[in-house]
Structure formats: structure tokens, C-alpha cells
Amino acid sequence: MLELKDLSVDYGVGESAVHAVRNVDLTLHRGEVLGLAGESGSGKSTLAYGMTRLLAPPGVVAGGSVLYNAAGEEPVDVLRLTDAELRRFRWAQTAIVFQGAMNSLNPVHRIRTQLTDVIRAHEPDTRPAERLDRARELMSLVGIPEDRLESYPHQLSGGMRQRVMIGMALALRPQIVVMDEPTTALDVVMQRQILSRLVKLRERFDFAVLFITHDLSLLAEFSDRIAIMYGGRIVESSPSADLYRDPLHPYSRGLLGSFPALRGARRELTGIPGSPPDLRAMPAGCTFHPRCPLAFDPCARRRPPLAATSPARDVACWLHATPDTED
Amino acid sequence: GGSGASTSSSAAGSGVLNIGMPNGAQSDNNNPFLSSSAANSLGYKNVIYEPLVMTNIVQPTQAGTPWLATAWKWSGNYTTLELTIRNGVTWSDGQPLTAADVAYTFNLVKSNTALNQYAIQFGSISSSGNTVTLTFAKSQYVYQTHILNQFIVPEHIWSKISNPATNAVTDPVGTGPYTLTSFSGNTATLTRRSSYWQALPQVKTLHYTSYLSNTTQTQALTDGEADWSFVFIPNPSVTYTAKDPSHLKLWFPAVLGDHGLWLNTTVKPFDNANLRVAMNDVINRQTIVKTGEDGYFYPEVTSNTGIPTPAGTSFISSQFSSSNTAVDVSAAKALLTSTPGFSYSGQNLMYNGKQVAIQLSDPAGWSDYDTDLTLIQNDLKTIGIDATVSQPNANTWTTNVADGDFQGVLHWTNSGATPYDLYATILDGYTPIGQTANGDFGRFQSSAATAALEQYATASTDAERSAAMETIENIMVTQMPMIPIMAANAGGEYSTKHWTGWPDETNPYAPAQPTLINSLQIILDLKPASGS
Amino acid sequence: MARLRRPKFLRNGKATAGALILLFFFILAVIGSWIAPYSPDATGPDAVVGPSGAHWFGTDQLGRDIYSQLLVGTRGVIVVGFAAGVIATVLSLVIGIASGYLPGRGGEALSVISNVFLVLPALPLLIIITSATPKDGGWIVILTIGLTSWAWNARLLRAQTLSLRRRDYVEAARATGESTWRIIAFEILPNLTAIIASGFVGTVVFTILSEITLAFVGINVSEWNWGTVLYWAQSQDALAQNAWWWFVPAGMAIALLGTGLALLNFGIDEFVNPRLRSGGRARVRTRAGRRLRMRVGFTPVLATVEEGEAR
Amino acid sequence: MAPEQTTAVLEAEGLTKHFPVRGAGRDVLRRGAAVHAVDDVALSLHRGRVTALVGESGSGKSTVARLLAQLQTRTGGAVRLHGKDVTVHGGRRFRAYCRSVQLIFQDPFASLNPVHTVRYHLTRALRVHGHAGRTARELEEALTDLLGRVRLTPAEQYLAKFPHELSGGQRQRVAIARALAARPEVLLADEPVSMLDVSIRLGVLNLLRDLKEQLSLAVLYITHDIASARYFADETLVMYAGRLVEGGESETVTQSPAHPYTRLLIDSAPDPERIGSAQRAELDEDDLGEPPSLVTPPAGCRFHPRCPHAMERCTTELPPRFEVSGKQWAACWLYDNGSPAPAGES
Amino acid sequence: MKRLLTRLAFYLFTAWAAITINFFIARTLPGNPVSALLTKFQGQIDSSAIASLTALFGLDKHQSLWDQYVAYWGQLAHGDLGISFSQFPVPVSTLIGSYLPWTLFLVGTATVLSFLIGTALGVLSGWRRGSWTDALLPATAFLSSIPYFWLGLIAISVLAGPASFFPGSFSYDQGLTPVWTPSFVANAVQHAILPAATIVISSMSGWLLGMRNMMVTVSSEDYITVAHAKGLSDRRVMFSYAARNAMLPSVSGFALSLGFIVSGTFLVEIVFSYQGVGTLLLQAIGADDYPLMEGIFLVITLAVLAANFLADLAYLLLDPRTRKEG
Ligand SMILES: Nc1ncnc2c1ncn2[C@@H]1O[C@H](COP(=O)(O)OP(=O)(O)OP(=O)(O)O)[C@@H](O)[C@H]1O
Ligand SMILES: Nc1ncnc2c1ncn2[C@@H]1O[C@H](COP(=O)(O)OP(=O)(O)OP(=O)(O)O)[C@@H](O)[C@H]1O
């Protein structure tokens, strides 16, 4: 469906550039919920914005490709689209829901305007009444009374706004919905409501979701597959259940060990020692090795490639490197 | 500049004369009695209302020209005036002018303090037939022109005006050759009447425009938008006459009034007459007049008596006829060193061991005065006086001068038909420091001077008057209560492009200022320029 | 967020340029009267002559050297500008912070007062007051401008103080047991530096322009400043005399000083709001050599798979 | 309720805070409109014990902390330090009070002044409470000691730093060190880790726990993450719309919640055990509604509009605390067995 | 409702305070209109006129300052602004009535133009950072640092003149009667172009800078990124999303600046000899004409207050967040 190859994203150019995302390969399959997890600053958002080319200056896409395969059509490289093509592509194929819905909605326009103008931009031939009908439909889809169309964003609660954003994301029935921490600002009850709604909608419209969060326990429950990012790279990518039961990368293990569990026996929480890496001065070799309890000889010297350990699981760690992946 | 479609069409063929004054915002206010009215400020009152007698301040000794009065006779040592009013004069509304109108006008002035500009003490006012008789409590010798120049208003109109001091007189009716047709923006338009008691003037239409600044007024003159004005033009040889040397003229004749350096004679050591005389000796009037007044605005005073020439030549007694100003530093120094209390320490003049210093002040914004002061400052340094210049704001300065809170200022005197006005301002009306003075700002105290002035004003013979004048001049020359520098003027700028017949040195029949009563004389005299 | 990093602040090109211009005028203000070739009041024989070796900027109607007048006048401009700026800034600080930090009526009252001052028409008021005060001299101008032009900054400071007051670190200082004055002086004030600085610069600009305007209309022209030069030029109708040298250098000096201060303010703006910085380069070159502009919404791509080589 | 070995250091009873609503349009007509942020909250903090206060956003947790810290004046109720009722506004008495009770803020990025160094922050805290010593040496020792306590060593490396030069975890440690500088008996920690990265949260929480043990502090741990309350707190109180709805021993409250709201909260928390989309949709069917307006809070039980078990009585009568088990109480009519638990202390 | 009432109370208070301050400042000036008149004419008016002028202006009746103040409010209550001294006996209201329209026309138009042009350029330069528009910043900073009276004088000397299209003085050719005919309007416009251009050039920079800064700030808001992500056209994002939000501070600033029309740029009128209240005010100051000064101040103050009110309203209209939920 969407295939990132060797994608690198920088902030700034030249000497002072910060390489926030490096050589990422990632595939999002049709209808799948792919979770992207990692601590703050690991490059999750950068990756999401970079691949949609929405990164604000000084962000630049340094290289790679983002191949989009629509059913029965030639794959297109999003990075090579012209501005006009990109505009047409956006929202129709990939929609985005950001973390802060308050900030994602323009405070001075009514919800109705913001819902209809995306339809108008992509389907200029529709009549206003038609667009309004579609907007109503979207509102009911996410369970908000239609009369709220006439409201301004600040008149809605945080949960409602986030649902409006989800409704808006579905306006053009896109194939892919990218969600960057869509529920972190909400409390747990609201978070669950929204995610449940999303799951149902996904079953109905069958879009793929790239779900970004730092809350692994949330991903474990909601996603099909999880990719873990650390220091701008994917360090592990596995089906949710496998990852939760048997994390391969020490970092994944550490992340899982940082969440107190609400149910079940009290586990000992290990956490991750040390602090997140400085992107400007990345350690050589495996970027995680300074914090890694299991670090050994090659870790400080050479960077482990992301390699498959089993058909569905990739990990970048010398602990799991098979001899042929070692260069 | 501008393409003023109507105002610049001043071709004599169309009979238009454009008069400008740099007097700022004006409104439709034609009350001839109010100095704040546009009619007064721009001067068009003079072509609507006419005086009894026309006098010429440039030639004060000349007899007046009969105007609405055909004859006038002073008697009883200038306490009674008998006027014979001209017959056949009509108001612009067709009514005839009568002696009653004249008497009415004088009564109006008498009974309204606000209209009595010269504070004249009228006695009885009566009219019979075509004569009007006025009596006064005291001799009006020195005020005679003020009375004779009184313009006359029609009784049948003014008697209906409830408060003549606060009425804007939207539709003025006078005996003059022009009537007001419109006032729009800052311009008054007047047109010639069909009948007039004299020959009709050739100018058919008059535009009086009030420009908002000296600069724009000057610009209007050089652009040909205005034909006549009275405005200070800096460096006129470059900014004015050079723009059209054959047509753009100016003439600023002296009148009997002074601008001079007033010294506060209560401040030591300036109470010393010798010091003042010495200062008089070093002030370079030529440079001041040339640089500060750009060589024309206020003419130089050359007589030590302070009487401007040539207007006042006949008033200078033979004793002082050759006592002329001249820069003489060594004489001044010699005078000072011989005066007790003064000494030199190097170049510095000391009085009782202290440096003689003076602060000269004139309002900020009066650029010619300020320039003059800078020059005076330098001149005073030649005899070792440490002069500084300060420029307070006009209000403060005015108050300070009136209250005697100053050391040295450049200030004016009144002017009039005789040097009396000038001298009275300098010598008469002593007021103690701290009280508001209307004259004698220097607080010069001399009973001899007061007596001589009184004698001059009330004397019954010319000989008595000359004697009094000589006494006054002597006080002036020997004590210099004020150091006269330049003469007041009654001049103006005019263009000969469209109209000729303007007064000048060779034909000084009237002062060239468009706001004086004589402006009517000039307009009556103007002829279209040949070739235009 | 403001941090007291002066060197960092001056790393900004605009700020540096502004500071240099300002420095230049400061130096002139100090040494102007020494390096002036003539006394500004010294009359000479050549009246109203154009620039020459003897008179770089020509002479005025008294043959005084305009270059010297400008040099000597710099001090007046700078002193008045900065002194009034200091007064207005101190007032705006006291009133702005007090009205922002003090709860209840006191704060409200101060805020109303500053709003009243905001409504009073500044320049006409200034002209009336300065033309009415008996003594002339820079102090009157300084005091009048200083005492009347604080309101705008006070309003800004009040708004900022109101928001700072709610900040956790102010609450935290309170919870630590710090006294009110110490919280104001050490917790709030340092975070207002940028606003204070830009308010100060703004007031200085306003003051200088006002001072020059006053001089131009003939108020307070006893002392030399650039406005005095312009006043003489205007009263002598210099432009009609084609004496451009009398007008142009003074105007340019004002514009240059103003530009310097404006650049300094740009620098402060960018310092406060990092988004305003152009972030080094606003254009990037793709690997294929095309130049792209960085902009919101369309991230430039330096190398696509076909254009660039795979890494 | 579990028998207490120690007596309460800080207690609150009937704690109430109403914020007057100002300038809100039509509310002008109704005078005295107010946000009922905290209503009738009773709690007590004991030496060497962590009490967690959980609840959703806006339920009034922070307000409770501020009231306890005396940073805001309360509308009603009493705050007792060592059994003595204290009400202070400022000045010396406030200083004395905050020497005993210290507050740690949620956001370590905002609670340190960006213009001051670590040294300044800590020195001030020491000075204000007279722990700075008399000589520079003593001060230096006190600083080193403080940083050592929060495990920022070597101290010299951190003292000269500005907040922006520190990571979030380090900043929160500095904030904790500042609170410790007063040598308090009670630490009020208002969501001390919610702004921190997952990987460093644990470190800060563990630090707090260690400090509690070493210095035998009484800690109020405020959080919206009920799972962390389970791990970290001895006792957990659940707050809903300004009122306490349940309380008791942490393990009991989290594992067998009594109040319907607590149940909802726990059911909503992500549960990695429920892996896979198959079991996902469980709770979603009905719109669970939103927290009530605090200006016009519902009569009776504030949760009743959202409560699946709401009864007639819930809409009118305010439920008192009912003992559920020895270790747990709940303010819910479901547990009314005719014998309401003694209200007041938990 | 309440907000509006408190604002109203504030306006009333401010109006009272400003008028009171104006009154006392004008009255505590040294000097009086009579001596100002005499001083102005430097000997052209005889000093014996003092008595008549004092009587004329009614200054011979002594009244305490407080009584004057009470009387002043009494006058104001009747809408009477008094009688001008310098153009005695013309009522102040007549004078202001004939000069104010020209100021509103000239400076009003110029302010609106400057706002529109500055804002448009600000939108562009904020939106297209890194393009040629970056050069606008230092350029306009320089232009705005030039004192506008200086710019005006240079403009007059360079552009206006006898042969030029641009007149150097007055708001219309003197002698024309102000009427609503096309030729008169054309003439008035011709007179306004140069002074208006001066104001626009020197005041544009403020708008440009403010708008640019706001555009830059707003551009990095999430909703702009969302708008881009939605695939909206660049124009729509720029105007309907970015500029629409970025404009809010500028709009209230604009309303405020409308209030300063009279006071901020009155030197332009003086330099261009334009018949507006600025010219009138300077003349009033020179002549110690307190009634006129007070009248003009009153007008300016009311204008500023009215503009403040407009700013309040504009904000209410443009920013739904300040509106009360229904
Ligand atoms: N404008 C920028 N200039 C330089 N570096 C930046 C910029 N924006 C982000 N970064 C850096 O890029 C890295 C990745 O940031 P990103 O926002 O993608 O992280 P994230 O994984 O989404 O974190 P979070 O969980 O906090 O959202 C971070 O280390 C950040 O410091
Ligand atoms: N100063 C104040 N003025 C008015 N209302 C306030 C004030 N402070 C808090 N409130 C209101 O009181 C209620 C409780 O706020 P509080 O901050 O205590 O909640 P909280 O539980 O800490 O929420 P969060 O988890 O978001 O921090 C909220 O509705 C809030 O809007």
C-alpha cells in the first residue's frame, strides 16, 4: 500500500543539519493498523510529516522514496509529485489526524466550512448542498449531533474536536489515515471512545492506519503490527502480539518494562537507564548501545542493519543478527 | 505650485489681481473691526470700507489725501475735529453715505471698548448736514492719523447688528469700489462695483488668498499664482527675484517704528548708559540687515536717535543729523575702560571683577530674529561681553518681556505718523519689574523723558514740539535705553507681470503692503501691464 | 522564551547591523563636538554654499558649517532619545508590571490610567506642553516625552505579566516562599527583557522623531540637534534656495539611526520568536542542483530515487 | 480502613473551592455563578506513605494540591497541619507553612524559570528556608547534598546549567530538589511525570519513592494514570468532577473498583493483554458522555448522568461514603447497606 | 453584555479624564491670546489694542479655574465648543466642521491605503519567505525611519512645482467651491495624492512587519499544516486560513490607528499646507487659542475612543472565540 524506502529526513541543510530520520524502510499494508512507537524525539512525527511532505522549514527530505500503490494503478513516488499533483493526492489518498485537535482546526471558521472546503477543493463540481449533506454524514459517522456543524472549534470539547478531525479525515474515503498521537491530550475514557470509533470505521471503510504514539500498551491493544523507533531509525518491527510477548530489541523490552500494568500480577518495572540520545551527536555503532544493558563488543563499533529474524519480524540488533547479515 | 485653474488666470485681460497673505487658516469673517477677521488679516476690508482720510506712513509728513472726508480741521490744540463728509458717495447697497454714518461709526467705536483699537478717549460726537464734529478730552496730535484713518460703516446696516464685536458680517456693505462675492476655502473673491465715487479701478476681480505658510506664499508668488503679498522671504535674490528678475519686485520702505535690542536696565551692569552706548557702537547693523533680514525686510536704522530714515528724516534734530551708527570697537573699548567699574581681563570685559555676560533671547521659531541675535552675540564678543542666545517659546518670552524677566531681547516698538509712538514705547509707561508692561520693557526710568514726551503730545506749537523731540533724541543718543537696530517696514512683494503702477522708492506714494488702508490707493492706480 | 544570552542575540545579522549603526552614532555623540571642524555657531563669510572641502555638507545662511552642526547635534539626539526612552521604559515597567501583577482594583486602576494615556494624542500634547513650559532645553523634551509615552509599553508589559503570573515557575517561586517583590524582580522581570528592550527601542525611535519634529516646528531649537538643522533649513526655505545639502544629510542621519534601531528591533523580535528567523538558509539546493524555497506545506525533497543515487 | 501506624501530618476536611465565574455573558444575570472545582474533599497524608489522587482532566486534582499548599484560598473546609488548622495567605506564616508542605508541578519545563541556573533555583530555596548555612562552603555542601539526593551527580556539572540545557527528567529532579531544600514533611506532587518521556518516568517515580522512604515524607501523588497509582501509591483516592468518589488501598481500588466511575476508568485504560482487534470493541457502543459542567453540577451523585447503574435516588441525593471492604470505601448508593461509613477520614 | 457595559464605563471615564486633562493643560499655559496675537504681528498691531482685545475676548472678566471648568462642561453639554480666539468670533465647531472632513479624507484614505498595501505585502512576504519579498523588510524599515515631514518636503521640492501635476499646497484649488462635482473631486484627489503617498510610504512598514510576523507565526500553526494536508489550493490556505487568522492583531491595530489619524500625522498637513485640523491645531497652539485647541483635542479624543470601540467590535466580529456562545 505505502512503501517507504530508505527515507531520510533532516532539519536544516549542510553541516548543521539534524538527521532526525535516517534510512527508514517501512511498509504499510492495505487495511492494516501499523503502530509506530518510540520515546519522545525518536523521529516518529518527523517520519510521518516527512513522508507526506508536510514538514515545516527547516525540515527537508534528504532522500529515499515513498511509493504509494493504489489498487490497479501504477505506484507513485510521493516525493516526486509536483505541487499540484501533491495537492490532489493529499487527503484523497492519505489523511492526517494530529495530536492537538484544538490546533488542527482553524479557530475562526465554522466546523461546516472546514469540512466542506476539503470536499470543494478535491471535487469542485459538487454543489454546496451536496457538500453540506456529506458533512452531515461525516458528523453522524463520528457520533456528533449535526447541529454542531455550525459551531466554532472552541465551542466543542477536546474529544469532539478530535472526532471532527477523524470525520474530516474520512471525508474523501482515503486509503491511508496517519494519526500522530491522536489521543494523548485526552483522558482515558475519551481515548477509548475515540479509538473504538476508529476501529469500527476502519472495519467499514477498510483504510490503513499509521498510528503514532509513545504508549506501547495502547498500541499492543489496537494495532496489528508495531514498529519501534529509536534515534531516527526503526529498530524493530513485529506483529503486536509477538512484540508484546517477546520483544527482541533491548530497547523494545525496555519500553515495555516502563509501563506499569493495570491488570494482572504486579510486574517489576525496569525502565530504560540513561537519557534519550542527542541527534546532533549520535553515538557510533548502534545508537542504543550507551543505554543498552546487553551491549557487547560490536555494538559500539558497527551499526546493526534492520534484518528479518522471522518472516514477519525485523530487528536491528547484533544480539539477533544472523551471521550473513553481519557484513 | 499647482494648476490652479481659476487663481492663476491672472492675466490682466481678465482683470484679475491675486493677493496672497501667509496667514494660515481663515474663515468667512468680514468684520472690519476685528483683527482676527479674514477681512482684516488678508486686507480686503480696505477695498470695501474706506477711511475718512488716506495718509501715507512712508511719508509721514505729507498731508493726507481726502477720501470720505473732503476736509478736516483740528482746533483747540487737537481736542476738536471738524470733518466735512464727501457728497455723492453711495454704499454698495445703493444708499448714500451721510455724516450720520460717520458719527455712528465713531459712536460705535466709542461705546464698544472691544472695537476701540487705539483706546481713543472720545468726547462728544455730533453731526449736522455734511459735517461731523468730534471732541476729545486731550490733545490728539500724536493720534490724529488713527482718527482720520477710521473706516466708516453704514448706520442702516450696523444699527441692526446686536453685537458688532461678535458678528461675522457675512455680507459686508461699504463705500469702497469692491464687494465680496464669495469666500471659499481660504480665498475671498471680490468684484468691482458698477459705480464708485472716483474713477473705477481697472482691476475687475480681486482674489485674496490666505496661504498656510511663508513657503507656500513665496512659491505662489514665484509661480505667478499671486501677484502681491507681504511675506518674509529668505534670501530673496535666490528664492524670489531670481525666478523672474524682470517682474518679481519687492519694496520694503521704513516706517516710524523700530526693532532693536532691549536691555533690561535694572540688571547690573546694563543700567550703565556707557555700557549701552558702547554696545551700540559695536553692533553691525549692516550685517544684521543683510544676513538676518536678507537685506530688505527691516531696513537698517542709521541714526543713533533710532528714527528710521528716510521716513523720519525731518524729525531728526540738526544736533543729531550726523550722529550715525558706525561700528567702532576701539571707541567702545575706550569708553568702557574710562567708565568706573569696567575693566578688561584679556579680551574679557569685567565689571567689578566679574565677567560681563548677557543672555539674549527671542522666541524659538522666529528665524530672522534668531539669526540677528546670533550676529549680535558675535558683535558683543568683540568688546568682551559674554553673550549667549536662548530661544524660549513665544508665550514664555512674551510674558517674560512684559514682566521684565529678561536681560536682552530683540523686540519692536509701536509705529505711527510721528516718532512719538516709537519713543513712547521705549521711554514711557514705566512699570516695576514683575508687573505687566505694555511699553518701556527695559524699565528705563527718566522723568525728563516722560516730561518731554508729554510735552510733545500736548504742545501747541511746532517749536515746542521740536524742542521736546530734541530732548528725547538726546536721551536716546546718550543713554541708549534701547539700542535701535532696524526699522519697521510697510512693504510687500509684487509682480509687474500683469499689473503695473506699484509704488517703489522712486514713487513712494503708498506703502506696498496689501493689508494697509493704502492698498486701495494702489489698486486704484494699477494698470494692466502692456503685452500681457 | 527570553533568555539572557547576549552573544547569541548578536549573532543575528540584523541585530548586529543595527547595533553597529547605533554604536556609530553613540561614538559620534561622544566625540562629535571634538571632531567637528568648526563651532556650529561660528558664522563665516560663505553663506549658503554647497558641499566643498572646507564645508563637507555646505553652510547655512550665516555661513555656519552644517557638517559641524550635525556632528554636535548628534549628542542632543542621542541623549534626549535615550534619556526619554529610559524614563518611559521605567514608568512602563513599574506601571505595567504592577498593574499586571497586583490583583484587584489597584491593578485595574493602573490599567485604566495607562489606557487614558494611550488615548491622549501624543504629538499634539507634546507640542502644547513643550511650547508652554517656560524653560527651553532638552530636559523638558525628555521629561515630557518620557512622561507621556509609556502607556503603550505598559499595556504590553501588563499583558505579558498577566500571562507570566500564571506560569508554573512563578507559582513555584511562590510555593518556595519567595516574597512578592522578589518574584517580580527576579522571576518575572528577567523574562520581560525582550519586550522591555523592544519597547525601549520603540520609545527611543518615537522620542527621536518627536524631538526632531518639535525642533522642526520651532520648539526647543536653542541646542543643536538634527531637527534644529532642519528647522533652520525650513525657515530659510533651503529647498527653494536649492540648498539640498542643508536638508538631505540631516534627514539621512535620522533615517539611518532609525533604520539601525529598527534592525535592532527585528533582531529582538527574531530572538523572542525563533520562528521569525530565516533559520540559516531559506533556500536549499537539491542534489540535482535545482534551488528550492523552503516553505510550509511542501517540504523540499533534496534527492529522489531517480535523481539522486541511493545511499 | 487499614489501621494507621502513624498520625496524619496533613489533613483536609470538607475542602471546597469555588471559582467565581467572571464576565461570562449571560451568567451575569445569575449572580454568584461559580466553578465548583472542588467540593467537600477529605483526605489525610501520613508520614512515609504515598497517597494517589486520580481522576480525569478537570476533576479538580490540581486545585486540591494548590489548596493544600495554601497557594489558593479555599472557599470552605479546613486544612490541618499536625492537627492544627492553618490558613495563611503570605508573609512569614506562609513561609513557615511551606517549609513543611512543598508542591511539585506537573510540567518541569514550565516550573523552572528559564533565565535562572540550577544553582539559583536551589540557593534561593535554601536561603528562603534558612538552610543555606552561613558560609559559602556550607552552602556549597548543602547544594551538593541536595543534588545528590535527586541523583544528579556530580553536582558541579549541573549547578551552572540553565533549565533548557537539561533533559526533562533532569529538570523534574531539580524541581524535586528545590522542594526538598525546604526539608518538608509533605510533598504534594501534581502529576510529576505526565510531561516526561515514557523511558524516564519510572526513574523520577522511583526517586520519589526512595525519598519517601529515606526522609519518611508524606506524599500526595496526583495522576490521571491509574496504573501508576497502583504501582506507586499505598493508598488511592479517585476524584470525579470535584468530589472524591472512591478511596482505599491502591491494589484493592485498582483491582476491584467499587464505584462505577472507577470501573469505567479502569476499563478504559489500555490493556495490552487484550491484544488483537477481535476483542477491541467492547465498551464503545454507547456514547459515554462527557464530564458535567462544574458551574451547574448535577444534583445528587455527580456521575449519575453517565452511570449505567443510576437509580432514582442518585439524581437527587448526594451519596455519602460507604464502606465497601475494610480497605476501600465508595461514595455510591450501590453500597448503601443502611450503614454509611463514617464520613471524613479515609 | 457585561463586557460591553464595562467597556462603555471605561470609555466614559477615559473621555472624562482626557477632556479634563486637555482643559487644564490648555488653561495652565502661560501667556494669553491677546499677547500671543500682538507677539505674532511683531509690531503690526499697536500695543494700545490690548485693552480692546481683552474686552473682545471676554478675558477682562475674571473667573476661577474651577468655575471655568464647570462652565466648560456646561457648554459641552449643549454641544457648544466655544468661540475661537484666533478667528474671533467664529465658533470652534464651525472651524472644525470645515477642516475635519479634509483631514479625514486625506489621512483617512492614506491610513486605509497604507494598511491595505502594508498588510497585503506583509501577507505575501510572510507567506513567501525566502523570496524577493524578504528585501521588503529592510527597505520599508528605512522608509519608515525617515521623518515623514522631511519626505514630504523633499517630495514637494522634487515633484511639485509650477509645471507639475502635483500641487504643493491646499486641499483643492482656492477659488473653487467645494461641491460634489467630478471636476472638483478630481481636483481634490489631485491635491491629496502627494501627501497621501508620503503617509503611505512612511507608515506602511508597521503594517507590513506586523502582518509578516503574524503570518510567520500563524504559518507554523497546526491548522495551516492541516490545511495543506487537506490539499487546499495555495491561495485558499494563504488567505482563508493564514491571513484570516494573522490579521486579527492588525485589524485592531488598524482601528486604533484610525483614531490617531488626526494626531499622528498632522505635520503632513502642515508641510503640504493642507487645510486640515492639523494645520488648524498648530495655528491654535501658536495663538493660544484654547477653545480651538480644546475643541480639536476633544475631537481627537472622541475619534480615538470611537476607534477603540470599533476595534472591540471588529475583534468581536472576526474572532469567534471572543463571542459568547449562544
Ligand atoms: N525544527 C527542528 N529543528 C531541528 N531539530 C528538530 C526540529 N524539529 C524536531 N527536531 C528534532 O527531530 C527529532 C525528532 O522529532 P519528532 O518530533 O519527529 O519526534 P517524535 O518521535 O514525534 O517525538 P514526540 O513523541 O515527542 O512527538 C527530535 O530529536 C527533535 O529534537
Ligand atoms: N483559577 C481558576 N479560575 C477558574 N476556574 C479554575 C481555576 N483553576 C481551575 N479552574 C477550574 O477548576 C476545575 C478543576 O481544575 P484542576 O486544574 O484542579 O483540574 P485537574 O484535575 O488538575 O485537571 P488536569 O488533569 O487537567 O490537570 C477545572 O474545571 C478548571 O477549569
Ligand SMILES: [Mg+2]
Ligand atoms: Mg511527535
Ligand SMILES: [Mg+2]
Ligand atoms: Mg492538573
